[in-house]
Structures are given as structure tokens and as C-alpha cells.
Amino acid sequence: MSDLSDLYQEVILDHNRRPRNFRRIDPASHHADGYNPLCGDKLSLTLQVDGGSIADVAFEGSGCAISKASASLMTDAVKGKSVDEARSLFERFHRMVTTPPDLPVEDMGKLSVLAGVREFPVRVKCASLAWHTLKAALDRKAAVSTE
Amino acid sequence: MTSVAGMRNAERRTRTTEGTKPFDVQRVRADFPILRRQVHGHPLVYLDNAATTQKPQVVLDALTRYYTDINSNVHRGVHNLSELATEAYDGARTKVRRFFNAASDREIVFTRNATEGINLVAFAFIRPTLQPGDEVVISAMEHHSNIVPWQLVCEERGARLRVLPMDDRGELLIDQLDALLTDRTRIVAMSHMSNALGTVNPIDEIVRIAHARGIPVLADGSQAAYHMPVDVQALGVDFYVATGHKLYGPTGIGVLYGREKLLEEMPPFLGGGDMISSVTFEKSTWNALPFKFEAGTPHIEGAIGLGTAIDYITGIGFDAIGAHERDLLEYGTTILESVPTVRLVGTAPRKASILSFVMENVHPHDIGTIVDREGIAIRTGHHCAQPVMDRFCIPATARASLAIYNTRAEIDALGAALRKVHEVFG
Numbered sequence: 001m002s003d004l005s006d007l008y009q010e011v012i013l014d015h016n017r018r019p020r021n022f023r024r025i026d027p028a029s030h031h032a033d034g035y036n037p038l039c040g041d042k043l044s045l046t047l048q049v050d051g052g053s054i055a056d057v058a059f060e061g062s063g064c065a066i067s068k069a070s071a072s073l074m075t076d077a078v079k080g081k082s083v084d085e086a087r088s089l090f091e092r093f094h095r096m097v098t099t100p101p102d103l104p105v106e107d108m109g110k111l112s113v114l115a116g117v118r119e120f121p122v123r124v125k126c127a128s129l130a131w132h133t134l135k136a137a138l139d140r141k142a143a144v145s146t147e
Numbered sequence: 148m149t150s151v152a153g154m155r156n157a158e159r160r161t162r163t164t165e166g167t168k169p170f171d172v173q174r175v176r177a178d179f180p181i182l183r184r185q186v187h188g189h190p191l192v193y194l195d196n197a198a199t200t201q202k203p204q205v206v207l208d209a210l211t212r213y214y215t216d217i218n219s220n221v222h223r224g225v226h227n228l229s230e231l232a233t234e235a236y237d238g239a240r241t242k243v244r245r246f247f248n249a250a251s252d253r254e255i256v257f258t259r260n261a262t263e264g265i266n267l268v269a270f271a272f273i274r275p276t277l278q279p280g281d282e283v284v285i286s287a288m289e290h291h292s293n294i295v296p297w298q299l300v301c302e303e304r305g306a307r308l309r310v311l312p313m314d315d316r317g318e319l320l321i322d323q324l325d326a327l328l329t330d331r332t333r334i335v336a337m338s339h340m341s342n343a344l345g346t347v348n349p350i351d352e353i354v355r356i357a358h359a360r361g362i363p364v365l366a367d368g369s370q371a372a373y374h375m376p377v378d379v380q381a382l383g384v385d386f387y388v389a390t391g392h393k394l395y396g397p398t399g400i401g402v403l404y405g406r407e408k409l410l411e412e413m414p415p416f417l418g419g420g421d422m423i424s425s426v427t428f429e430k431s432t433w434n435a436l437p438f439k440f441e442a443g444t445p446h447i448e449g450a451i452g453l454g455t456a457i458d459y460i461t462g463i464g465f466d467a468i469g470a471h472e473r474d475l476l477e478y479g480t481t482i483l484e485s486v487p488t489v490r491l492v493g494t495a496p497r498k499a500s501i502l503s504f505v506m507e508n509v510h511p512h513d514i515g516t517i518v519d520r521e522g523i524a525i526r527t528g529h530h531c532a533q534p535v536m537d538r539f540c541i542p543a544t545a546r547a548s549l550a551i552y553n554t555r556a557e558i559d560a561l562g563a564a565l566r567k568v569h570e571v572f573g
Contacts, residue, residue, distance in 0.1 A: 003520070004516075004517060004520050004571075007516070008513075008517075008571055013571070013572065016572075017508070038528065039510075039512050039527075039528060039542075039543065040528060040529045040533070040536065040542040040543045041512075041542070042542070062510075062542045063510060063542075064510035064511075064512035064513050065509075065510060065513045065572070066512075066513070068510075120516060123512070123516060126512065
């Protein structure tokens with residue numbers, strides 16, 4: 001069960017139980033809906049971007065522990081960052097969760113708890129849904145699907 | 148949980164092929180080589196049978212034998228191998244006809260799967276005469292393959308899809324069916340058994356209500372056909388579809404039963420070789436039933452494998468299969484209900500072999516991942532039945548589905564794994 005506890009670390013369980021920024025910003029400058037048809041996970045992301053920086057970000061929706069915790073951690077990570085910094089975090093996070101499990105990955109601080117998802121290929125989409133939704137919102141796309 | 152005995156009695160008929168040996172689940176398990184493998188260091192506990200069942204060695208052998216001994220195209224060669232392949236292919240059709248007690252081999256069309264069977268009826272039987280304002284009636288518990296084909300033809304022709312609702316236990320409100328039917332209703336299409344809830348629907352009663360108004364009925368037997376005897380004549384259905392890979396047979400082979408008179412009146416679905424009797428550039432004429440609906444080289448080894456699987460099932464017999472699976476369902480219900488926060492979804496009085504459930508504060512996908520690490524395969528998600536999930540206001544369920552080779556010990560393993568889930572998320 002050691003690999004299971006890699007996936008379901010205490011930080012993830014905590015963010016699943018008490019997701020941060022779990023609300024809707026209204027009115028918002030940017031928004032997108034993320035959908036994972038395989039799981040039925042739905043995520044609605046709203047942002048307030050002022051002068052190229054993310055003043056506020058929030059999410060709502062239903063999903064598994066991994067997708068919910070990932071969305072919660074992501075909102076904490078990008079809040080106060082510039083749009084360019086958020087895009088770069090997306091690239092780094094994407095690289096981290098898609099690197100084969102036997103290869104080393106960059107330390108991404110709190111976000112590194114999701115590196116355990118690499119051992120569970122079918123769950124990588126759960127971890128990346130929020131990030132793809134963020135990218136869609138910043139690109140002004142209304143919806144994104146991970147299929 | 149009451150049993151499905153009432154329904155079974157109604158559908159039972161004389162069968163010369165019922166098994167005679169006492170049922171021994173360990174002997175059955177020995178017939179399925181995949182059950183000997185390990186997953187994540189644990190013996191495989193396969194509880195995803197509603198998605199597809201495992202295959203007995205006799206079916207695997209039949210596929211190998213076909214390719215090593217008689218591989219050849221059917222219905223066209225005069226040479227020996229073609230004769231043998233044709234005999235085996237059409238022989239499989241006769242086995243299927245007996246299995247579903249159809250009146251004639253001409254009423255058995257081989258398809259790729261149940262989905263293709265429904266599409267064939269939607270496009271070749273309904274679409275040619277579908278008028279704006281016409282209606283197709285389905286039920287609230289259909290999976291996507293008995294929803295989308297009807298939507299396609301209805302949208303194209305300005306016809307309307309109407310839905311028979313169900314109650315909180317997952318039982319159809321049959322009392323409301325008659326009121327739903329009008330002189331514009333063209334067909335009633337309903338599942339014999341729900342893949343997401345396990346509910347067994349009273350197809351004979353549905354047929355009685357629909358036929359009283361002259362409306363034909365299609366029943367989707369994807370789930371029912373491997374759990375209970377199906378007699379298309381006793382049920383009175385006009386069309387019945389099933390899929391081979393759930394009948395312990397290969398993938399890519401399915402069955403459409405159609406009443407001969409209706410199949411005769413229908414235009415072909417797909418055009419090509421084998422479905423014609425003559426072709427000129429001006430006009431072609433159609434082959435006799437059932438070949439009119441089997442264009443191109445068919446899935447020969449699939450049909451032969453399915454025939455072998457049917458021999459295997461009837462060798463055990465539905466009396467033994469039903470008794471064993473009812474015991475597992477009752478035992479599984481008790482075990483799952485004893486796990487903290489587990490709630491079963493689908494508790495109709497007449498149900499079979501499906502344990503769909505949710506756990507408080509745990510998403511089904513997390514359940515699926517944790518039990519998988521114990522070697523236990525269950526399905527998690529919407530089971531290709533999103534409207535069913537919406538009806539119960541849940542995004543998804545976890546589903547354990549049972550088959551002939553499952554045991555009480557496997558149910559115990561699932562119960563123990565679910566307690567672990569509760570520990571992680573509790």
C-alpha cells in the first residue's frame with residue numbers, strides 16, 4: 001500500500017475535505033469550465049485578472065479527491081502571480097505529472113504532492129483537469145475537455 | 148432483497164440443454180484461465196462483468212481452432228474449407244436461435260454488438276417512415292446506446308423522444324407507460340436489465356401494453372442475456388439485441404433478433420457483398436434473410452466463439468447460474484451495507500447481479516483506485532448512463548457486477564477493501 005499513500009497524501013486528503021477558494025467570482029474577468037467525460041468530473045473556474053496579474057481565482061464543481069485537491073492547490077499557487085507566471089506553472093506542472101515514474105522531477109513545492117499520480121496513469125487526467133481549465137480561461141476558451 | 152423468481156418463472160420454458168451436473172464454482176473458475184493471474188500482487192477479483200465477462204478456455208480454443216483448421220471466407224467458395232467455415236458460421240447462428248428461442252434462423256442477424264443492433268432498427272425500421280411529430284419511447288434507465296441512435300433519427304426527422312420515468316429504487320413506473328403512448332408512438336425501446344442499477348424490467352408487460360396499441364417493442368438484452376433465460380417468443384418482443392462479449396464470448400460479435408415479417412419489410416442497413424442476390428449498375432436485389440443485413444465478410448470467428456460460449460452457458464444451465472448469482476447478490480448486498488457510509492443505488496425488488504453504490508465524501512474514482520491496488524476490478528463512473536446518474540443526483544457510482552465465476556470470498560475481499568477506503572477518507 002506504500003504507493004497508495006503516495007497518491008493519497010495527507011495534504012491531498014486535506015484539500016479534498018476542505019478545498020481552498022471553493023466559490024465563484026462574480027463578475028469575473030475570465031472563466032472556463034473543465035470536463036472529464038471519463039469520470040464525470042466537472043469544474044468551473046473563475047478569475048479576476050487585473051493589469052496582467054491574477055488578483056483572485058476560485059473554483060466550483062464535483063470530482064474525485066485528486067481533481068478537487070489539485071484544483072484547490074492550483075488556486076493557492078497562482079493567486080497573486082502574473083498571467084505569464086501562471087502559464088509557466090502550467091507547463092512545469094504538466095511536465096511533472098507526465099514524466100515517467102522512474103525519472104526524477106522538479107521540486108514544485110506544495111504542488112509536488114501530486115507527483116504521486118504518475119504511478120496511476122488513468123488518474124493523471126484528474127490531476128491536470130484544473131490546470132487545463134486554467135489555461136483555457138486565460139486563452140479565453142469557454143470550455144475544455146480532457147478526452 | 149427479494150429474488151427475481153417471479154420473473155424467472157414467467158420466462159422459464161422447457162430447455163433440453165439445461166445442465167445436469169451440480170454447480171461447483173471452483174470447477175467453473177478452472178475453466179477461465181485469466182482468473183489465475185495476479186493484479187498488483189493479489190489474486191485477480193474480477194467484478195466488472197457488466198462491462199465485459201471473461202472467456203472460458205473452450206471459447207479461446209474455438210477461436211484458435213477456427214484459424215488453425217478451417218479459416219476461409221463464408222458463403223462463396225466451393226472448396227472444402229469454405230464449406231467448413233460456412234457450416235461453422237451458420238451453425239453458430241442456429242445455436243443463437245435456440246438460445247433465444249427464435250422461430251427461425253432467418254430472424255437472427257449477426258451484428259458487431261448490441262449497439263449496432265439498435266442502430267440497425269433505428270435506421271432501417273424506423274427512419275424510412277419517421278414523420279415530424281412522431282414519437283419514440285424509451286425509459287429513464289437506458290444506457291447511451293439505447294438513447295443516442297433514437298436521438299439521431301428523431302432529430303433528423305423532427306420526431307420526439309419520450310421517456311418513461313422510474314422511482315427512487317430504480318423501478319420503472321410501468322403504470323405510466325400507457326399514458327405515454329399515443330397514435331404517434333412508433334416504437335418502445337427499453338432495456339431488459341439496467342447496467343447501472345441491476346433492475347430487471349417486465350418486458351412481457353411492456354410488450355402487452357405497447358402491442359395493445361399496435362406499437363412494436365425492442366428490448367435491449369445486453370445485460371439480461373447472460374443472467375437469465377431469454378425467450379423472445381414468450382416475451383413477445385419484435386426486436387431483441389444482445390452482445391457476445393458479455394455472454395462469455397468474443398468482442399465484436401452481437402445479435403439482433405427481429406420478427407421475420409418486420410425484417411422482410413425493412414430495407415438493408417449496410418450495402419456490400421453477401422447481402423445481395425444480384426448486382427448490376429442499374430439495380431441490385433437483396434439476399435434472403437438474415438443475409439440481407441450482413442454486408443461484407445462477417446466476424447466469422449466471433450460468431451463461432453459466441454456459439455461455443457452459448458454451448459458453455461447452456462451446459463451449466465440458467466437454473467444453476469441464477470441460483471448462484473442470486474446468492475452472491477444477496478450476500479454482496481449484506482456485505483456492502485455493513486461497510487460504513489456505503490449506500491446502494493438501485494434497490495428495485497426485481498434486480499440481478501449489479502451492486503451499484505456510493506460512499507459518503509468519497510468519489511467513486513478514488514474507491515476504484517484503492518480497491519484496484521487490492522487486485523479488485525470494479526467499474527467507476529457514469530456507466531454510459533449519464534441520465535441515470537442525473538436522476539439520482541450523483542455524478543457517478545462504483546459498481547461491482549457479478550458473473551458465474553465469482554465467489555463469496557471475492558465479495559469479502561471487496562468488503563475489506565471498502566473498509567480501507569473508509570479508513571483513508573473517513
